[in-house]
Amino acid sequence: MALGPTSSAVHIASSGQHSSIRTPQNIVVHPVALFTILDHYLRRTDQQDRVIGTLLGRRTESEVEIRSAFAVLHSETDEQVAVDMEYHRTMYELHHKVNPKVAIVGWYSTGSNLNTYSALIQNFYSLDTAPHPAVHITLNTGIVEGEEAGVKAYISAPVGVTPKAENCVFVPVPVELRFHDAERSGVDLLVETQKSGSTSQQPIPDLEVLEKSIQDVSSMLDRVLAYVQSVIRGETKGDPAIGRIHS
Structure with a gap:
């Protein structure tokens, strides 16, 4: 389903706060979620500049914990962005049956570009996370020259006299990587693979x-x-x- 046409609005990252939004103090991302995003990016088509998907996790009053994620089909052109909402709903229902304690907390995308389409997708996910703000995670893979690999987290705040879905400012939120003891061995294996320069590594x-x-x-x-x-x-x-x- 197409979310809408392009807009002349500009969407920028801002360090300011918005009084009407209960901003999370911290965003925690688990390795499983990052691996899912990277795997989705590696499987993208040649026509895709970025991939998007849904973030699942838990919320407290001051923190959002992102435990897993799943890919969502979408396409972007100069005229519109289209997201397969039916696929998104079906996948969430399947994940919710397996783990009823997790909920939709936001969405992810690869790259660092925040544009009008990002605002439209953010508005769509905000309907699923209301009354809480939707968290947007951007994962920069570092393959673009001059850009460093890394993860950033945002929430959004509406701007303009008459709020519209495509008019918002993305507000940065602190983000950290956290893993359980059961995940440590996998993370250590990846670190050893990076140090050795090899594309494969045997489990320790x-x-x-x-x-x-x-x-x-x-x-x-x-x-x-x-x-x-x-x-x-x-x-x-x-x-x-x-x-x-x-x-």
């Missing part, structure tokens, strides 16, 4: 994982011990906050 055996974990714990204990001894000798001023953490 359980004993090696255990050995590395013990070494990490031992290293942390050494740092704590060195700090305590430095405080006892009077070389470092003790920090009560650090003491409470390690008590």
Whole structure:
């Protein structure tokens, strides 16, 4: 379904706040969601400059946790943008049956371009997340010269005397990557693959994982011990906050 024609409105990233929007203080993204976005981007057609999809997760009063995502079919031309809304609804119902605790929290796109079409899609997802603002995640793959790979998060605020779907400002929100212990081995494997320069990497055996974990714990204990001894000798001023953490 086409969301609408192009508009002359300009959509920019802004660091300002809008009083009528309850802005999340932090956006947390899990690796599974990022892997889904990257996989979708790798499977795109030659005609697609970017891909989009739905973000699933949970909300608190101050934080949005993005746990997974799924691709949504769409197309963009100079005249209009079209999103397969029926496919979006069907996929969400399937995900919701598997995990009823997750809800639609927003959408993602690859690249860093925020334009009129982004505003129209944002408006569509805002209907699913109301009364909460829809979160928009942009993942820059870094393949464009002069642009660094990275993840950014936004919510939107309407602008203009007469609010329209295509008239909005994207407001940046702090974003961080967080993973559970069960996801750590997969993340470590990707890091090792990047360091080795190889396109493939064998999973680390359980004993090696255990050995590395013990070494990490031992290293942390050494740092704590060195700090305590430095405080006892009077070389470092003790920090009560650090003491409470390690008590």
